[in-house]
Amino acid sequence: MTYMVRNELCTRGATLCSFATLRQSLSKVLTRFHPLAGRLSDENDFTVDCNDSGALFVEAKIQANLAEVITEPSMDELKQFLPLGPTETNVLLAIQLNVFDCGKLGDGASLVNFMHSWAAVTFHGRRCSFGFDFKPSTDRISKEEKIVSKRVVFDKEKLAKLKSSVPESQVTDPTRVEAVSAYFWRHFMDVAKAQNPNKKMAVVATHVVNLRPRMDQSLPD
Structure with a gap:
């Protein structure tokens, strides 16, 4: 997801751009999605240890415009905008906020229901509703498999x-x-x-x- 914010708002330290506000609201919404604050079991038995260890939250200031990054992207460069690799840890939720010089704010969270609830908590007085209509996946979770990313361009x-x-x-x-x-x-x-x-x-x-x-x-x- 990519969010647009005005540069002057960020430079003035407005609440909209405040990482502190996002961190606080994240901690509140995790109480509603408490498994995301846990850790994946080391036993590879598809279970989550709800130990309240918390999510990984990373703040990054990117000295570039977002357009420069997405015009000619390379997989190695894009990896620096992610909080961690796919097999580095058993953390269930990792979020990295990347603030670009152009004022755009990019984050790697893709759970729509979770983001909706997080936004509702951030802006006080908003109510949120969510539901899960899908069954948990039983696919094998690999921590050792090497994943190769390729970019192919068709003219x-x-x-x-x-x-x-x-x-x-x-x-x-x-x-x-x-x-x-x-x-x-x-x-x-x-x-x-x-x-x-x-x-x-x-x-x-x-x-x-x-x-x-x-x-x-x-x-x-």
């Missing part, structure tokens, strides 16, 4: 060629996202089946979508 000509290769009997005029997703997903499945030819697999693809310009009153990037 206009390659995208057009990729879209034209999709049979019209399956999809009529696919979008760029559909064409690229199908391309990668097909090859991922081919590799997975080749490595495990006799294993039945349940697979899920997840897309991160920027909803800001799609809102009734669009928000700036």
Whole structure:
């Protein structure tokens, strides 16, 4: 998520930009989401020790504009905006607030219900409601697996060629996202089946979508 705040508000130390306020409200909302203040068990048995150890909260001042970072991003540079690596610790909730020179505030929290409740606590008098309609995942949690991140760029000509290769009997005029997703997903499945030819697999693809310009009153990037 990315939030826009005016530079003059931050320089004046306004409450809106106060990390202290965010820390205090975070501690309050964690009482409602108390498992997030615990730690993942070291026994690899998918249990959470609700020991009230707290969340990891990191503050960072970035000497760059957000546009400079996202225009030509590299995975190594983007990692510095995260509070920790995916397998570094058993902390369940880690948040890093990155304040850029342009006045934009970036954070890595992606739990919508949690962020909604946190905001409600920060601005006193607001009520929040939340619910969980999904079952806990039973997938294996790996702390040792090495994860490789790659960035692939398709130019206009390659995208057009990729879209034209999709049979019209399956999809009529696919979008760029559909064409690229199908391309990668097909090859991922081919590799997975080749490595495990006799294993039945349940697979899920997840897309991160920027909803800001799609809102009734669009928000700036």
